[in-house]
Amino acid sequence: MKKLKLFNLITVSLFVLLIVCLTAAFLIIPDRDFSEEENRKLSQVPKFTLEKLADGTFSDQITKYIEDQFPMRDLFVELKGYSELALGKGENNGVLLGRDGQLAVRLFDAYKSRLERIEDTDLYSEENIIAGIEALNRFSESCELPVVTLIPPRSVDVACSAVDYPSEISDSIRDTIASNISEKAGYIDLFGEMRGRFDAGEYVYMRTDHHWTSYGAYLAYCEVMRSFGMEDEIIPAENFTVEGVKDFYGTTWSKAGFRFVGPDTLELWSLGNEDEFETSCYSVIQSYSEDGSAVKEKKAYKSFSSWLNRDYLDQKDKYAAFLDGTHNEQTVFMKGGSGREKLLVVKDSFANSLVQFLAQHFDLVIINLANKVSDVTSYADEYGCSRILFVYNVANLIETSNLSAIK
Amino acid sequence: MVFSSLIFIFFFLNLTLGLYYMIPKRIWRNCVLFVMSLIFYGWGEPVYILVMIFSVTSAFLLGFFISKYRESNIKLSRLFLIISVCVSLALLFFFKYFNFVAENLMLLTGQNGGLVIEGLKLPIGISFYTFQIMSYSIDLYRGDANLQKNYVSFGTYVTLFPQLIAGPIVRYKDVDAQLNGRTESVALFASGVRRFITGMSKKVLIGDGAAAVYEYFKSASGVSNTVAGAWMIMLCFTIHIYYDFSGYSDMAIGLGRMFGFRFLENFDYPYISTTISEFWRRWHISLGTWFREYVYIPLGGNRNGKLKQLRNLAIVWLLTGFWHGANWNYIIWGVYYGIILIAEKMFLGALIEKLPRILRHVYTLFLVGVGWIIFSFTDAGAGFDCFRALFGSGCDSFTTATVTYQILRALPLMIVAILGCTPLPKKLWDRLCTVDWTAEGKLDSRGKPVERSDGGCPSSAAGWVFSGIGTAGSLFLFVLSVAYLVNSSFSPFLYFIF
Numbered sequence: 001m002k003k004l005k006l007f008n009l010i011t012v013s014l015f016v017l018l019i020v021c022l023t024a025a026f027l028i029i030p031d032r033d034f035s036e037e038e039n040r041k042l043s044q045v046p047k048f049t050l051e052k053l054a055d056g057t058f059s060d061q062i063t064k065y066i067e068d069q070f071p072m073r074d075l076f077v078e079l080k081g082y083s084e085l086a087l088g089k090g091e092n093n094g095v096l097l098g099r100d101g102q103l104a105v106r107l108f109d110a111y112k113s114r115l116e117r118i119e120d121t122d123l124y125s126e127e128n129i130i131a132g133i134e135a136l137n138r139f140s141e142s143c144e145l146p147v148v149t150l151i152p153p154r155s156v157d158v159a160c161s162a163v164d165y166p167s168e169i170s171d172s173i174r175d176t177i178a179s180n181i182s183e184k185a186g187y188i189d190l191f192g193e194m195r196g197r198f199d200a201g202e203y204v205y206m207r208t209d210h211h212w213t214s215y216g217a218y219l220a221y222c223e224v225m226r227s228f229g230m231e232d233e234i235i236p237a238e239n240f241t242v243e244g245v246k247d248f249y250g251t252t253w254s255k256a257g258f259r260f261v262g263p264d265t266l267e268l269w270s271l272g273n274e275d276e277f278e279t280s281c282y283s284v285i286q287s288y289s290e291d292g293s294a295v296k297e298k299k300a301y302k303s304f305s306s307w308l309n310r311d312y313l314d315q316k317d318k319y320a321a322f323l324d325g326t327h328n329e330q331t332v333f334m335k336g337g338s339g340r341e342k343l344l345v346v347k348d349s350f351a352n353s354l355v356q357f358l359a360q361h362f363d364l365v366i367i368n369l370a371n372k373v374s375d376v377t378s379y380a381d382e383y384g385c386s387r388i389l390f391v392y393n394v395a396n397l398i399e400t401s402n403l404s405a406i407k
Numbered sequence: 408m409v410f411s412s413l414i415f416i417f418f419f420l421n422l423t424l425g426l427y428y429m430i431p432k433r434i435w436r437n438c439v440l441f442v443m444s445l446i447f448y449g450w451g452e453p454v455y456i457l458v459m460i461f462s463v464t465s466a467f468l469l470g471f472f473i474s475k476y477r478e479s480n481i482k483l484s485r486l487f488l489i490i491s492v493c494v495s496l497a498l499l500f501f502f503k504y505f506n507f508v509a510e511n512l513m514l515l516t517g518q519n520g521g522l523v524i525e526g527l528k529l530p531i532g533i534s535f536y537t538f539q540i541m542s543y544s545i546d547l548y549r550g551d552a553n554l555q556k557n558y559v560s561f562g563t564y565v566t567l568f569p570q571l572i573a574g575p576i577v578r579y580k581d582v583d584a585q586l587n588g589r590t591e592s593v594a595l596f597a598s599g600v601r602r603f604i605t606g607m608s609k610k611v612l613i614g615d616g617a618a619a620v621y622e623y624f625k626s627a628s629g630v631s632n633t634v635a636g637a638w639m640i641m642l643c644f645t646i647h648i649y650y651d652f653s654g655y656s657d658m659a660i661g662l663g664r665m666f667g668f669r670f671l672e673n674f675d676y677p678y679i680s681t682t683i684s685e686f687w688r689r690w691h692i693s694l695g696t697w698f699r700e701y702v703y704i705p706l707g708g709n710r711n712g713k714l715k716q717l718r719n720l721a722i723v724w725l726l727t728g729f730w731h732g733a734n735w736n737y738i739i740w741g742v743y744y745g746i747i748l749i750a751e752k753m754f755l756g757a758l759i760e761k762l763p764r765i766l767r768h769v770y771t772l773f774l775v776g777v778g779w780i781i782f783s784f785t786d787a788g789a790g791f792d793c794f795r796a797l798f799g800s801g802c803d804s805f806t807t808a809t810v811t812y813q814i815l816r817a818l819p820l821m822i823v824a825i826l827g828c829t830p831l832p833k834k835l836w837d838r839l840c841t842v843d844w845t846a847e848g849k850l851d852s853r854g855k856p857v858e859r860s861d862g863g864c865p866s867s868a869a870g871w872v873f874s875g876i877g878t879a880g881s882l883f884l885f886v887l888s889v890a891y892l893v894n895s896s897f898s899p900f901l902y903f904i905f
Contacts, residue, residue, distance in 0.1 A: 005594070007597075007874050007877075008593050008596075008597035008598075011597040011600050011601065011881070011882075012596050012597045012600060014878075014882055015600045015882065015885070018882070018886075019416060019420065019421055022417055022889075023417045023418065023421050053453055054453055054454060056451045056452060059408075059414075059450050059451050062414060063412060066413045066417070066418075067413060067892070067893055067895060070413060070893045073893055076893040076894060077890070077893065077894045079887065079890040080890040080891055083612075083887055083890070083891075087616075087819050087820050087823075088816070088818070088819040089820075091816070123626060164812065165809075165812055166807075166808030166809050166811075166812055168807065168808045168809055169809060257894060
């Protein structure tokens, strides 16, 4: 019986040691603000109030805080990733692990009720797609300017051949968009082209990020130019010099927890004339004049040469180098006033890497399609734009209702 | 607070164990448990600590009267028992059933509004601890238990955090002696640790995984009705609720052992049953025992003829269903089991017995599965649609590519889960650990290796290795479960309705 006692003692001491050490580590190690690995802000110690304690939000926030600041969090995330693989799930946190390290998010954010999030769903609301498309139809039919629309597919819609996940959902999304969109919206269906190129082994979408590559963006740019009837002005790919920024681990990689998957290379395409451009970011500040009426004033709070903020290239979120990440309202103009045609780009982040091509032809007015933007026409009028380009990817089309609010 | 959370394991449990073992005296140790249990209880809903203290105090005080008059004036004693039970049931009724009854009354009378109390939240675990409190009063009245004169000890019994929110429902007479006379030991603590880890792995690694698949198919059923999907709903919920609930009981039993308590078992491989009667002897044993002891037998049980017995069964199963939640589907679920159990008592049981064993399993599992469909759909109409879909009625197709993908993806987990529902893995493991490998291949008369009689004690090199692997494996499962909690994606909590 002595030996049995020994194992009991070992079990108890290891268990106690484990929980005490992890707790001690949690208390000793300073909290992090940001997770480079996961590319997101981490929860901080919640403020204690009696109301929050009484309605239970305090305990929810504490739970989130402990999860985020847990010692060796990255290791635990990785361990779960391996475990899910070992269970033969072939995915973790809704991210598929495809051939050659191709990662692809297959799930949508969906909510059962306001608070209860269903993580594990690949269901989407067809009505939401149609609502967005119909708003776009209404807009483009009443708008006098030529409109072109890109709805970039997600990695999972493109990399079908690399994953075991069936393409029927992608296909039905594609059909829903194509069959509802009006001709005036100038919709360019990229599903087929991107899939074809991907299958041919071309590097059109990142493996570790949800965005397309600069080459993928170039292909989209060519389509846009064709739609605008400016086919002759397309700059051939071979005219660009391509700078490869290595070791780019994107957002999908962070979410997946498959730490063994290797990095992407972020490509910067250049004609060597970036210094002739300037990017400015604007915000509207509301103040009150002396007679008490509200005055809205638009102010540039940040300006930089070209469309790149190279500081980001040394950080994890390298894609944010394009246009300095997400800003509500930006312009990319040629310095000194070129008098070039102005293009209004209403977009999500997929457009950020398109800018390196479009800026060569147009002065760009770039509006991030977030929940407070609706009056697209006013931007076109304000800047005197002569064309409008929508870039809004499939995931956003399904998960948000921003597009359906435009007018 | 729930057991399968980081805050419980790394803050609450740490602190409670530390305080508990730093204090030598029993009564102060109970004090630690009482106070910490109240904190545990109040974590999400601090207001309901007051409800809890009221329940505890009233039952505690009324206990004195029940006990005092028991010898001299049994009628008076009974009166106090009735008061005590009524207080408990009134609280349970108010918090759990009032709005349900009000809504249905409004439907019946065509009234709009007025009756329903907005924002009335169910105090977590009220169904469990109310039953525990009642068991004290009744045991006391019956003379099965001694009067508890110490408020802290009684408070500890009711609020004891391991079993507070999801059982097992501990009868007072089962822990009476343990409240003030238990002995903690390394062996008990170690078995508690192993049991806790087993329970946590069951809940976090398998239960939550099955729940995610279940949720997926349940939310998908509206969009693409498939036969395969309906079967997956049934299978996954069957797995989910067993692993979740029995995992929770395992954790409770394990935690109890860490503090020197020995709770009775709550689950005994229910899914290997060959009849529904057997299933209910193996599923949520403490609840079945409670209803038998405090409802079925007092009503007369099977002593007053067949007809009365059937009536008693009907009452018990109606209540059992209703106990699980204030909604029609739980009542239907209770009635469903009531009917099957009555049928088994009358004729079905004898019929089933003649079937081959495998068919008896199929019979039981299918009925249990259908039961879970009723249980899991609070909207009875949707539940019926799911049931119909099992046989292809109202379905668009047998399966779709995406549904097949989901099934294949879940398959390995399902296989592990199904094996884990049987005693097979435990049997195999016990054999590996206890077989005397050095006995030079000694075989018994049936040709099997000789098992050691001292049970669990490794005596050979191989035995050492297996015990070592067992310890390491158990701790690995713990670390893995923690990883799932740190990177949590989906962890439902079933007991909000109870």
